[in-house]
Amino acid sequence: MAHNQDGNQKQVHYVGDSRVRVNSKEMLPPDYSQFPGKTEQFFPDFLLKEWMVAAVFLVGFMTLVMAESPPLGDIADPTNTGFLPVPDWYFLFLYQLLKYKWAAGPFISIGIIVVPGLLFGGLMLAPFLDTSKERRPLKRPATTWIAILSLLGVIGLTWAAEAEHVIQVTSSAGTPAKDKKIVAEQDKGYELYKKNACIKCHGDKLQGVQGPPLLGVGDRLKGEDEKLTRKEIEHVIDNGRGAMPAGMFQGSEADKQVLLDWLMKQKQK
Structure with missing residues (x-):
């Protein structure tokens, strides 16, 4: 009831708007029991299985990480061809x-x-x-x-x-050939060969590791018919060749001649 300015009572009528929808149906998840073995609720059923698999994988992965150290390669070397x-x-x-x-x-x-x-x-x-x-x-x-x-x-x-x-x-x-072997391994030239880090690239048996093999270098042909002479070997030691930089030999001139004598003995058998 309401009153106007004269004090008379008037009735107030409330009219509902039919455009406003009444949501009487509750938003409930579907009943998956009617589909046995074919589907399941994402949360928590399916998601729980995924978490369990992820946990088992993580535990196994961390066990391998702690039990086996990762393999590491050699130290970076710009001269490694x-x-x-x-x-x-x-x-x-x-x-x-x-x-x-x-x-x-x-x-x-x-x-x-x-x-x-x-x-x-x-x-x-x-x-x-x-x-x-x-x-x-x-x-x-x-x-x-x-x-x-x-x-x-x-x-x-x-x-x-x-x-x-x-x-x-x-x-x-590379691997050493059956018909070749190091000559005078007890020679001072071999000691100089190891001391100047030649062994790192050419191998302890001259088989070649990161550089070319030196077995038979004493009579190896250069080009088609010209033998690799002592002077040419000395030129390579002084000035380098390919990935081998110049000035690798850090000995005296006398030591270099001893090394050259030893290299010239490395001939094919």
Whole structure:
């Protein structure tokens, strides 16, 4: 009831707006019990399983980290001509892919854009292309086989890159030939050879490690028919060659002549 200025009473009528919706239905999660074994509630059921798997993986990973120290390579050496750089293991398959003719040279765009784009693009579009409600891999053969073939391709390329790298490192290091051996290993020239760090690049058996082998250097041919003379060996010691810098020998002139005498004895047998 309400009163006007004259003191008369008047009735006040309230009119409801039909445009205002009345939300009488409660927002409750669906009952998943009617779909046994096919679906589950994301939180907390599915998310709890994910957390448990992540925790087990983290514990295993940290155990390996603490039990096995990571392998470290040699100290960086700018004079190392035998070093073959390769990317980390998770990029080795792309590194190997670029070695093939159809994905390198004039077709380099196939190796660096087309193939990786198809792989990662397909991975991103998989949820939109495969709309099957089945979660079991056997019920989704197309997607399952594509994933398996992609995984096998990555593993195969990674394995090939690692195997080829090991072969290249082994061949670049070199091994002593059966018909050659070091002459006068007890000679003072061998002591000078070790003292001036020649052994680091050419090896303790002259087999060549980061530098070329010196076995048979005393009568090795230079070019087609000219022998590598004492003067030419001395020129290399003084001025360097290739990745070998000049001034590596840090002895007297007499010591250098002793080293030259010893190197000239290293002939083929």
